[in-house]
Amino acid sequence: MRAPFLRAVRGGLLAVVLCAAAGMMSAPALAQSNGDGTIYSRYGLGSLETFSSSQSAALGGGAYALRSLNYTAMANPALWSDQVFTRLSAGGSYERIQATRDGNQTSHLSSGSVESVQFNFPLYERELGVGLSFQPYSVTNYRALRTNDAPSGDLPAYEVDYQGTGGLYSFRGGLGYKVNEILRVGASVDVIFGIVESQRRTEFEVTSTSLRNTVVSDATRLSGVSGTLGAHLSFADVFAAEDAFSVGGAVELPTTLSGRRIRTLDEDLARDTLSNVQGDASIPWRARLGVAYQPNERWSFVLDGDFEPWSTFSSSFNSSSEGTFGRQFPVGGDGSLTDRWRLSAGAEVVPAGEGGGLSGFFGRTGYRFGAYTEQLYVQPNNNNVQVYAATGGFSLPTSLPGTRIDLNLRAGVREPRGDSFVRDVFYGVSVHVNFGERWFQQRKLR
Numbered sequence: 341m342r343a344p345f346l347r348a349v350r351g352g353l354l355a356v357v358l359c360a361a362a363g364m365m366s367a368p369a370l371a372q373s374n375g376d377g378t379i380y381s382r383y384g385l386g387s388l389e390t391f392s393s394s395q396s397a398a399l400g401g402g403a404y405a406l407r408s409l410n411y412t413a414m415a416n417p418a419l420w421s422d423q424v425f426t427r428l429s430a431g432g433s434y435e436r437i438q439a440t441r442d443g444n445q446t447s448h449l450s451s452g453s454v455e456s457v458q459f460n461f462p463l464y465e466r467e468l469g470v471g472l473s474f475q476p477y478s479v480t481n482y483r484a485l486r487t488n489d490a491p492s493g494d495l496p497a498y499e500v501d502y503q504g505t506g507g508l509y510s511f512r513g514g515l516g517y518k519v520n521e522i523l524r525v526g527a528s529v530d531v532i533f534g535i536v537e538s539q540r541r542t543e544f545e546v547t548s549t550s551l552r553n554t555v556v557s558d559a560t561r562l563s564g565v566s567g568t569l570g571a572h573l574s575f576a577d578v579f580a581a582e583d584a585f586s587v588g589g590a591v592e593l594p595t596t597l598s599g600r601r602i603r604t605l606d607e608d609l610a611r612d613t614l615s616n617v618q619g620d621a622s623i624p625w626r627a628r629l630g631v632a633y634q635p636n637e638r639w640s641f642v643l644d645g646d647f648e649p650w651s652t653f654s655s656s657f658n659s660s661s662e663g664t665f666g667r668q669f670p671v672g673g674d675g676s677l678t679d680r681w682r683l684s685a686g687a688e689v690v691p692a693g694e695g696g697g698l699s700g701f702f703g704r705t706g707y708r709f710g711a712y713t714e715q716l717y718v719q720p721n722n723n724n725v726q727v728y729a730a731t732g733g734f735s736l737p738t739s740l741p742g743t744r745i746d747l748n749l750r751a752g753v754r755e756p757r758g759d760s761f762v763r764d765v766f767y768g769v770s771v772h773v774n775f776g777e778r779w780f781q782q783r784k785l786r
Contacts, residue, residue: 376449377481386480394772398733399686400710402644404630405588417526418570420516423469426461426779431772508534533563555606562599637693646682650717686710706735742776
């Protein structure tokens with residue numbers, strides 16, 4: 341009974357992989373998320389995503405040096421060499437935001453999105469591994485209203501509705517290689533592509549031949565190729581017998597995204613193309629560095645940092661309040677981009693250890709918690725925006741060896757320093773399914 345069941349599972353996994361691949365081909369034409377997110381996704385390329393694995397997300401978002409039997413950290417290609425199972429992981433998230441402006445104007449927003457689809461397998465067990473992933477690189481998902489209820493002169497009351505949707509995706513593929521018991525290295529090719537759309541809808545209370553309801557839309561399609569280089573050092577028996585201490589890091593190379601922006605004007609039932617221009621946008625390098633300590637097979641501790649010099653960002657597209665890469669927010673105020681940095685820490689305990697053995701359900705469950713602080717690359721009114729958040733989650737075992745279901749939670753605040761702008765209090769939950777099974781094994785005759 342077991343062999344047909346495993347064949348069925350294997351066939352199901354293959355079908356999911358093929359469906360995911362088909363989805364990747366059509367993804368740029370789809371909206372990246374549903375609902376309304378933070379107003380800070382209006383700026384630059386949108387809100388930058390940080391996702392390595394569902395384990396990493398519950399540990400503060402880092403874990404760039406953490407070795408694990410059941411997870412593959414996609415942020416560090418060097419860890420792709422450390423694989424035993426062929427693994428397929430996928431999941432989505434939901435976030436609720438309470439946005440407050442000037443201490444009194446409050447809005448409640450919510451959105452959901454796919455976080456990642458990952459496929460990994462070993463070519464040589466724990467020596468040479470392949471990693472493939474498809475996930476958001478940035479998200480643009482906002483809505484803001486500006487109203488004028490006090491007419492003056494010939495100008496009647498009006499309302500301006502600003503909206504943004506879409507974002508960029510990253511498709512990553514590469515190899516991780518174990519050089520020796522201490523050193524592992526890896527590299528990947530990263531294809532970045534997608535569409536960022538913004539819209540400004542103006543509606544007057546009273547229309548005339550000189551005042552008409554209009555919709556100005558920008559759609560910018562971008563694409564480019566980058567790469568990631570990773571390394572990992574692993575040491576045993578450092579502070580105690582049978583412990584493990586690791587250092588890992590990765591660098592995403594800078595690149596330039598090329599594309600085209602089309603601006604249209606809808607006036608009543610007529611649509612006109614105002615401009616159709618080519619341009620490019622530069623993406624800076626990104627550095628990740630982390631350390632991990634495992635005093636035994638039950639406990640893991642991580643500490644990680646990120647840095648991206650977005651102050652060097654440049655774009656050949658026109659800079660305007662309606663442009664996709666404009667230097668102004670639709671609700672007022674100007675600013676620029678600044679360097680982004682992120683610090684995170686977390687811990688995980690599996691009472692029965694990573695192997696689990698014959699322990700009960702709660703003994704094989706993983707309990708995780710973490711926290712992070714981040715300076716966004718958004719700088720409204722020339723004020724930095726800081727994020728403080730706590731994370732946590734549970735990794736639930738299943739009857740299939742190597743397969744786990746993860747439930748992750750996060751809560752935090754985004755707030756600008758200095759002059760008041762918009763303060764976000766956010767709560768999020770995500771669910772990920774991580775399938776793992778041994779494939780490509782050569783049968784031995786007895």
